[in-house]
Amino acid sequence: MNYNFTSNYQAIVIGASAGGMDALRVILSSMPNDFPVPVIIVQHLSPDKPDHYLAEYLNNRCNLNVKEADEKESIEAGNVYIAPAAYHLLVETDRSFSLSVNDKIRFCRPSIDVLFESAAEAYSTELIGIILTGANSDGAEGLKTIKESGGLTVVQDPETAESNSMPRSAIEACDVDHILPLNEIPGLLLAATMNNQNRLTTVSRGSIRHANPEGGSDEDQI
């Protein structure tokens, strides 16, 4: 698939519910360790799983640093942040996290809508929002907000999702930019962040060979 992205994306938010643990593993295990953009995830969790279960599970299967989001923590590339169980995770406009224990939204806490809506305000056009497998409609409104704020919207193809109602609700709520089978999502994310400014500075230690039209080659140091 050929993509032509010109935006400078600064964050990715992902919402998942039933079947999400596996879907997240597929996506995250494909990320290179210099992936230049932070990833923030709300996965609806079963209350009887021990603390940090999901973060540990994914951290063992991924090159990036997967951890639970801490309140007031600055959001930084190289990390994958998981919303803690039973709290809403919000993004502040200074691009740090805050938590709340307000009422459940659509019976969910953490709520995908709460993350997506606050992230849309903090990152606007520099945000990618992804809805994966799930059995409820959390995230549909949030994805719509991301689209309205000029961000990029992606939904897992309902045909390939373990539970298809969450992707379907998202597709009904907004004009999604990309509906993809799970295994094509990493490719899109890599393409979308290829031009990312951060990546340019992390690659700068090396050199770039240019083919010189007159033959031979030049070596440029950035």
Added chain:
Amino acid sequence: MRKTGTENLEISLLLDAILKQYGYDFRNYSQASFKRRIKAFLNKKGVDLISELIPRLIHDKKFFESLLHTLTITVTEMFRDPPVYKAIREHIVPVLRTYPFIRIWHAGCATGEEVYSMAILLEQEGLYERSQIYATDINSDSLDTAKHGTYPISAIKKYTSNYHNAGGDKPLSEYYHSDSNSIIMSSDLKKNILFSPHNLVTDSVFGEMHLIICRNVLIYFNRTLQDRVLNLFCDSLVRKGFLCLGDKESLRFSNIADKFVTVGSREKLYQTKPSTRSSHFEAGAGAILSIHETAGVNRRKSRSTQ
């Protein structure tokens, strides 16, 4: 069409109006969650614009109180996060036992479930008779509920499960009676609890405490306000007094982290270092100011500067 730019202006004007008219200062609350609550209130009242709230709250006190209620309501449950109560029994109770008289402050007690949980714990440890609990909150409706100690009967299964996981031995039902809809906490538990309004943003120290419990309140404040409140707590603790925060909160980013040692890192239990002394209290003297005097002092001050 996004109207974020004007929304932020409207919120700034709203905060100013609330401060000047009623003396409540929300300027250092965490913005994202605060904004959500404002918008939920707009939806509930069928109001379109944030700035439309301003004339209404200025001229209609009941309207303001309804807004205040939305902005400050929090969620709680009995023996919330049971490992914390176990850790309190293990690390803090043995020290409390050494005092002839114990003062405990629940700051931000909401509807009181955790206050009654603490009262039950103290009773089971044989410490209740020599304890005084101060339970404070900014939200007067929550305080009313807390004073009555009446909770929906649908919650009792969760509360009982939490209670047992927290190490409770006697049946929880010994501490309440019930009717078809609710459980009502025993009046014996209420004897040594004083419920009072107190605003952590504007009010000051009112007494010297052996233990301060403040859980899932600081998450609603920005770092500046968190520091203000943590300093207030530090000034309100006896030498080697204890502080208990919410399980996702910590002293880590605060400017007084070095005044405390961590007693339980997972449970967010801290103790002031022997060298840490409250700037309010003379060594040895444990004065209790009237909580009603300190609450609202700054509110009256800010109104008079209009």
